[in-house]
Amino acid sequence: MKLDTQLLADVTAFLNIEADILDNKDYLQWLELWLESGLYIVPVDHNATDYANSLNVAYDDHEMRILRIERLTSGYAVSTQLSEKTVRTTSRFRILDDVDGLVRVRCAYSLYENNKNGIRCYPANLQFKLVRDGDSFKIAEKIVKIMNSSQYLTTVSYLF
Numbered sequence: 001m002k003l004d005t006q007l008l009a010d011v012t013a014f015l016n017i018e019a020d021i022l023d024n025k026d027y028l029q030w031l032e033l034w035l036e037s038g039l040y041i042v043p044v045d046h047n048a049t050d051y052a053n054s055l056n057v058a059y060d061d062h063e064m065r066i067l068r069i070e071r072l073t074s075g076y077a078v079s080t081q082l083s084e085k086t087v088r089t090t091s092r093f094r095i096l097d098d099v100d101g102l103v104r105v106r107c108a109y110s111l112y113e114n115n116k117n118g119i120r121c122y123p124a125n126l127q128f129k130l131v132r133d134g135d136s137f138k139i140a141e142k143i144v145k146i147m148n149s150s151q152y153l154t155t156v157s158y159l160f
Contacts, residue, residue: 004095011105011130012093014137019088019109022159027069030159035131035138036062040159042144057146068159087112090126101132102140109144123147 021030034040042057051059060068089110096104104127111122129141 004098007098007103008093008095011095011103011137012090014130015090015093015105015107015126015128018139019090023086023088025072027073027159031065031069033137033139034062034065035140038062038065038139039141040065040144041142042146046145051143058144072159085114103130103132103137104128105130 018030018033021033038061039051040058040060041051042059043051044055044057048054058064058068089112090107092108094106096106098104106125106127109124109126111124113120113122124144124146127141127143127145128139130137131140
């Protein structure tokens with residue numbers, strides 16, 4: 001596969017913006033990055049391919065993403081009352097394919113959270129399906145494969 005460095009740069013910039021938006025808790029802007037038909041998936045089983053019929057930490061369509069944002073911003077959920085600072089890093093971007101305006105990309109990801117017990121890190125592999133939207137993209141699918149997703153995840157007050 002020939003490397004399209006401009007596409008790689010555009011995708012990298014878009015996904016770094018998504019991480020920055022989440023770190024700054026600008027959830028309404030994050031929702032605008034999505035296609036309405038998009039899916040946000042955090043599977044438990046990294047080998048699963050049929051996410052609709054598998055156990056997931058999250059399997060959010062448009063409506064569920066909105067409800068999750070409302071829960072994160074309402075202050076009613078115990079896990080969000082002391083919403084902690086986070087830092088997300090993304091690296092090792094790889095364009096898997098680019099067909100008919102749909103770009104599939106995979107990258108490495110780490111989410112660092114500072115809480116009362118110290119700093120926690122959640123390393124993961126991300127997979128995206130991005131649809132071209134003018135000079136940018138919309139997220140059609142985001143799959144977050146957290147390394148320890150099959151273990152106990154303590155109170156999570158953020159999106160991965």
